[in-house]
Every structure is written in C-alpha cells, then in structure tokens.
Amino acid sequence: MIVFDALIGPFIQFDFMRRALFGALVLALGAGPVGVFLMLRRMSLTGDAMAHAILPGAAVGFLIAGLSLPAMTLGGLTAGIVVAVLSGLVTRYTVLKEDASLAAFYLLSLALGVTIVSLRGSSVDLMHVLFGSVLALDDAALILIAGIASVTLLILAATYRGLVMECVDPVYLRSVARIGTPLHLVFLGLVVLNLVGGFQALGTLLAVGLMMLPAATARFWSADVTMMVIIAVATGMLSGMGGLLLSYHHGLPAGPAIILVAGIAYLISLFLGRESGLIRAALPRRHLEA
Amino acid sequence: MLHRRNIITLLAGTMLVGASSFPAFAQERVQAVATFSIIGDLVGQVGGERVDVTTLVGPDGDGHVYSPSPADARRLAEAGIIFKNGLLYEGWIDRLIASSGTQAPVIAVAENIDAIPDGGHADDHDDHGHSHDDHGHDHDDHGHDHDDHGHSHDDHGHDHDDHGHDHDDHGHDHDDHGHSHDDHDHDDHDHDDHDHDDHGHDHHDHAHGEFDPHAWQDVGNVKVYVASIRDALIAHDPDGADVYSANAEAYIAELAALDAEIRAAVAGLPEGALVITSHDAFRYFTHAYGLAFDAPLGTSTEVEATARDVARLIETIRANDIRAVFAESLTDARLIEQIAREADVPVAGTLYSDALSPPDGPAGTYIDMMRHNISLISEGLGS
Numbered sequence: 001m002i003v004f005d006a007l008i009g010p011f012i013q014f015d016f017m018r019r020a021l022f023g024a025l026v027l028a029l030g031a032g033p034v035g036v037f038l039m040l041r042r043m044s045l046t047g048d049a050m051a052h053a054i055l056p057g058a059a060v061g062f063l064i065a066g067l068s069l070p071a072m073t074l075g076g077l078t079a080g081i082v083v084a085v086l087s088g089l090v091t092r093y094t095v096l097k098e099d100a101s102l103a104a105f106y107l108l109s110l111a112l113g114v115t116i117v118s119l120r121g122s123s124v125d126l127m128h129v130l131f132g133s134v135l136a137l138d139d140a141a142l143i144l145i146a147g148i149a150s151v152t153l154l155i156l157a158a159t160y161r162g163l164v165m166e167c168v169d170p171v172y173l174r175s176v177a178r179i180g181t182p183l184h185l186v187f188l189g190l191v192v193l194n195l196v197g198g199f200q201a202l203g204t205l206l207a208v209g210l211m212m213l214p215a216a217t218a219r220f221w222s223a224d225v226t227m228m229v230i231i232a233v234a235t236g237m238l239s240g241m242g243g244l245l246l247s248y249h250h251g252l253p254a255g256p257a258i259i260l261v262a263g264i265a266y267l268i269s270l271f272l273g274r275e276s277g278l279i280r281a282a283l284p285r286r287h288l289e290a
Numbered sequence: 291m292l293h294r295r296n297i298i299t300l301l302a303g304t305m306l307v308g309a310s311s312f313p314a315f316a317q318e319r320v321q322a323v324a325t326f327s328i329i330g331d332l333v334g335q336v337g338g339e340r341v342d343v344t345t346l347v348g349p350d351g352d353g354h355v356y357s358p359s360p361a362d363a364r365r366l367a368e369a370g371i372i373f374k375n376g377l378l379y380e381g382w383i384d385r386l387i388a389s390s391g392t393q394a395p396v397i398a399v400a401e402n403i404d405a406i407p408d409g410g411h412a413d414d415h416d417d418h419g420h421s422h423d424d425h426g427h428d429h430d431d432h433g434h435d436h437d438d439h440g441h442s443h444d445d446h447g448h449d450h451d452d453h454g455h456d457h458d459d460h461g462h463d464h465d466d467h468g469h470s471h472d473d474h475d476h477d478d479h480d481h482d483d484h485d486h487d488d489h490g491h492d493h494h495d496h497a498h499g500e501f502d503p504h505a506w507q508d509v510g511n512v513k514v515y516v517a518s519i520r521d522a523l524i525a526h527d528p529d530g531a532d533v534y535s536a537n538a539e540a541y542i543a544e545l546a547a548l549d550a551e552i553r554a555a556v557a558g559l560p561e562g563a564l565v566i567t568s569h570d571a572f573r574y575f576t577h578a579y580g581l582a583f584d585a586p587l588g589t590s591t592e593v594e595a596t597a598r599d600v601a602r603l604i605e606t607i608r609a610n611d612i613r614a615v616f617a618e619s620l621t622d623a624r625l626i627e628q629i630a631r632e633a634d635v636p637v638a639g640t641l642y643s644d645a646l647s648p649p650d651g652p653a654g655t656y657i658d659m660m661r662h663n664i665s666l667i668s669e670g671l672g673s
Binding site for chain 2: 010013014015016017019020133135136137138141244247248249250251252253254255256257
C-alpha cells in the first residue's frame with residue numbers, strides 16, 4: 001500500500017500531476033516511433049538540429065502576434081517544416097548528404113531567427129516563451145499534444161510499410177515505387193510536429209530526449225522494427241511517469257527528470273540489452289562453438 | 291585681398307566656434323548607461339537634466355538572461371559612466387564591459403547593501419532566523435573587503451565566529467546604511483580605486499556562493515543605491531554636485547514616504563498573509579517588511595519548477611485559506627495559472643519585480659512599481 005501511495009498517490013491527489021502524466025504519455029506515444037525511424041535512418045541528431053530551426057518561425061509569430069502561444073507555435077512549426085522540406089529536397093536531388101544539407105539549412109534558419117529577434121531589440125528569450133512546462137499543461141496545451149500524437153499515429157499507420165522498407169532498402173523502394181521522396185518529406189514533417197509538441201509538454205530543448213533515448217534503448221532489445229517501436233513507446237511512457245514521480249518525491253525539475261529516467265533506461269540497456277548489450281557481448285558465445 | 295582675408299577669417303572663426311562649442315555641448319550632459327530598467331530609472335532620478343541615461347535591458351526585459359548586442363557594447367564604449375546592480379544579477383555585464391573596451395567607471399549600486407545569501411528558495415521560511423544571522427556577517431565581510439581584498443576568503447571564517455556579536459535586530463539596519471554611505475564618500479575621492487574594488491568584489495561574490503541580487507525590493511536598500519549613484523555622479527561630474535545632491539535628497543524623501551506607505555499597507559493585511567507568485571524575487575521585501583512570499587521558481591528565472599514545489603504550494607493555499615495568487619511580469623504565467631486553477635483561487639494580477647513596465651504601464655518607474663505591487667497585494671489578500 002505504501003508503494004501504491006508513492007506511485008499512484010500523487011496522480012490521484014493532484015490535477016496538475018494527472019495532466020503532466022497525460023501529456024508525457026501522449027508525447028511518448030507519438031515521439032517514440034518517430035525516434036525509432038530517425039535512428040534507423042541514421043538521423044538521430046536531426047531532432048537537435050530541428051529544435052534550432054524553429055526559432056525564426058517562433059520569432060516571426062512573436063512579431064506578428066506578440067506573446068501569443070498559438071502564433072509562435074504555428075510559426076515554429078512552419079519554419080521547422082520549411083527547413084525539413086528544403087533539406088530533404090536538397091538531399092534527394094543533389095550530391096549533398098542529409099546531414100550536410102540539414103546542417104546548412106538549420107544554421108541558416110537559426111541565424112535568421114537570432115537576427116529577427118535582435119532587430120526587434122527585445123531581450124525576451126523567445127525560446128523560453130515557446131516552451132511550456134510539463135507541470136503547467138492547460139487544456140489548450142493538452143489538446144495540442146494529443147492532436148499531434150493522433151496525427152502522428154495516423155500518418156505512421158498509413159505509411160508504415162513504406163517507412164520500414166525505406167529504412168531497410170531505400171534503393172529497392174525507389175525502384176518499385178515513386179513514393180520515396182514524398183514519404184521522406186512527410187516523415188520529416190512528423191519530426192517537427194513532435195518536437196514542437198515536446199517543447200510544449202516538457203518545456204525544454206530536452207524534448208528531443210524523449211524522442212531519441214527510448215529509440216536507442218529499444219535498439220538494444222530487439223532487431224525488429226515493430227518491436228522497437230513498441231519498446232520505445234513503453235520506455236518513453238515509463239520515463240514520463242518515473243520522471244514525474246522523481247520530481248514529486250525528490251524535488252527535481254520535472255522536464256529534466258523525465259529525460260534523466262529515459263537516460264538511465266538507456267544506460268541499463270546498453271549493458272544488459274539482449275541485442276549487443278555490452279555484458280552479453282562480452283560473454284563467450286558457446287552456441288557458436290558447437 | 292582684404293575681402294578674401296575677411297572671408298578666411300570669418301570661416302576660421304566659425305570653425306573655431308564650432309570646434310570649441312561642440313565638445314563643450316557634448317560634455318555638458320553626462321552619458322550614463324544603466325544595465326536594466328530599474329537602475330535606469332534611479333540614475334535618471336538622481337541625474338535629472340544633467341544626465342542622459344541609456345538602459346541596456348529595457349522595460350519588461352529580463353536582466354537575468356539578456357543576450358547583449360554589438361550596439362550595447364558600443365553604448366558601453368561611448369558611456370561616461372556605467373551603473374549595474376551587481377551581486378551577479380547581470381551575469382553577462384562584466385564580459386561585455388571588458389570586450390567593449392570602455393574606460394568608464396563601473397558602479398555596482400548594490401555594493402554597499404547588506405546582501406542576503408541566496409539559499410534554496412523553498413526553505414526560505416524555515417531559514418528566516420538564519421538569514422538574519424547571515425545578514426550581519428555579510429556586512430562585516432563588506433567592510434573587510436575594502437581594506438584587504440585578497441584575504442577576504444580567510445576573513446570569512448572569522449566573521450562567522452564573530453558573528454554572534456553582530457546579530458542586530460532590524461532597527462539597526464538603517465544606521466548601517468548611513469554608515470556605509472559615509473564609507474562611500476571616502477572611497478570616492480579616488481575613483482579608479484573604486485572601480486578596481488568593483489571587479490574584485492564580483493569575484494569574491496562568485497567564489498563565495500551567491501547572494502540574492504533583487505535588493506531593490508527593500509526601499510531601504512534603494513536609498514543606498516541612490517546614495518551610491520549620487521556619489522558616483524558627483525565624482526564623475528563635480529560641477530553638478532549641487533544638482534545631484536538636491537535630486538537625491540528629494541528622491542530619498544519620496545522613498546521614505548514610499549517605505550512608510552508599504553509598511554502601513556503590510557500592517558493592514560490579515561495575520562499570516564502569504565503572497566504566492568511565480569518567481570521568488572521578493573526575499574528583500576520579506577526581510578524588510580515582514581510579508582511572506584512563496585513561489586514555485588527560485589530567485590533566478592532560468593530554473594525549472596519541480597512537481598514537489600507545485601504540490602506544496604497547492605497544499606499551502608488550501609491549508610491556509612489563501613484567497614489569491616499573483617503572476618509576475620517576467621515569468622511565464624502558465625504555471626501560476628495552473629496552481630490557481632487547481633487550488634481554486636483567482637490570479638489577482640501581475641506583480642513587477644525585476645523590470646519596470648513601459649512608461650504607460652502600471653509600473654513605469656521604481657516608485658510606481660512598488661506602489662502597484664503593494665496595492666495589488668492589498669486588494670488580493672485584504673479582507
């Protein structure tokens with residue numbers, strides 16, 4: 001009963017804890033699969049780059065509508081998608097690889113963002129405003145996060161075969177169908193969407209962590225894409241709940257606590273994981289000797 | 291020939307007049323730079339017509355997390371005198387001053403106040419007795435600092451032991467203020483020294499741990515600020531000594547009235563009144579006026595809230611039958627709104643703590659800001 005109180009009590013007692021939990025769970029639902037596909041495409045750092053790419057959009061939203069959250073969110077979303085689409089197109093049609101074209105566009109975008117902010121002469125840290133707090137999720141923020149997760153899951157369901165196939169063998173996919181490029185762009189759109197949702201929910205740049213850490217964790221437990229997606233979502237959800245409880249019982253800042261728990265799950269998997277976990281890899285493989 | 295010579299003379303004369311009158315005109319008004327809006331207002335009050343004040347972080351700007359632009363470095367380079375709060379409030383200013391290459395004296399106006407150590411914000415109430423203790427001890431430290439600055443660390447342990455003797459009640463504070471103000475006059479005879487001290491002082495603060503920099507929430511401290519500004523301006527521009535002294539005197543009289551007003555308002559609040567707001571920038575206010583504050587965020591705007599603190603505040607509101615909570619101008623209001631919603635109390639308005647509002651807003655000057663805050667609190671919590 002004491003354990004039950006410690007684990008469930010805070011969520012029963014406080015509305016803000018329930019909202020935070022709901023936000024974290026829903027975010028994990030959308031961000032987990034997106035993270036797995038990012039990882040399989042060797043684009044694990046894309047999330048971080050994208051996080052910076054949204055700044056000019058947020059700044060323009062701020063210039064037009066002042067400190068209005070919807071305007072800044074929409075602006076950030078637009079800027080992120082523009083950068084994603086442009087870098088995706090450059091990757092597909094020029095010699096530049098994904099990492100280089102993305103780096104070019106996100107830096108351009110970031111520089112533009114800083115310039116816009118400075119021209120207005122404001123010292124207000126726009127990124128601060130764009131971020132919510134997981135402890136202060138109002139109805140609008142919850143609807144935004146839930147909407148993003150729903151859209152993400154629907155699109156993933158519709159494009160799942162193609163996404164998996166493209167991870168495994170993009171050349172083959174291109175030879176049998178012409179959906180490779182649009183698919184790639186839609187996927188990048190999903191990345192941006194989930195990042196903006198993550199900023200809302202977690203209130204920090206660390207939102208990228210809830211996308212990538214569960215995905216990297218899942219890779220140590222399975223080689224199957226669907227299994228990885230399931231494990232990533234579960235890890236993300238458990239991290240959300242664990243982080244909130246840590247924040248509640250031990251007074252740690254909520255957003256970072258969630259990512260820390262996800263990071264601990266990653267470290268444990270790194271050592272104990274079934275697929276090439278360090279300890280397992282160090283053990284002599286007897287079955288191969290026979 | 292005569293004609294032509296006349297023209298040349300005339301031209302030369304004009305140029306001479308131009309050359310001599312122009313710099314004189316420029317020198318007439320002191321070019322002062324203040325780091326943020328509150329300091330800017332105070333410098334303007336003391337400087338009056340003789341001083342042009344440029345403020346780096348304007349109204350509604352957050353001085354904690356400002357990222358300066360090259361234009362700011364240029365303003366510093368062109369400044370005749372620079373005023374900052376000090377106590378590491380503006381973490382970015384020292385590097386900016388160094389890189390701007392400015393030769394202007396830099397005045398940390400909070401230098402002579404009794405700084406409160408910046409402990410964990412959540413334990414503020416339990417620590418109250420402690421902060422009184424620390425208070426006296428800091429003051430000692432300050433004194434030592436001026437004498438032998440290299441030893442300040444060793445002195446520290448010393449002071450701590452001594453400190454029982456210094457444990458004054460609050461009434462003495464004001465005497466102390468007068469005292470430090472005298473010290474200041476002495477220092478001011480050689481201005482370079484003063485500047486030097488500033489730098490050392492910052493270092494000392496940094497190595498030491500942190501002080502809460504939001505000292506202007508105690509009107510008594512602002513009197514010290516004003517005295518520092520006056521003395522610095524007189525040292526920089528001795529011709530204006532009379533003006534600065536008169537302005538400062540008039541303004542300090544206004545501050546005294548404000549102080550009395552706040553004390554009366556706090557006395558009128560119900561017993562055990564507690565002001566819950568977004569960010570804990572009011573510890574000097576608590577210290578001076580005895581009104582308790584609580585907040586989910588600490589003294590810096592850059593930290594993140596913890597679930598434990600939010601839960602604690604909600605329970606505090608419920609347990610103590612608190613009628614309202616307050617937003618804070620520089621902090622995202624969503625967290626305090628969530629707390630208000632869950633505890634079922636209204637958000638009674640926006641307090642200004644670290645920055646003034648634009649001139650047409652409710653807190654365009656320091657005095658207006660303090661008035662606005664206390665009247666908002668009285669309305670929200672009064673019976």
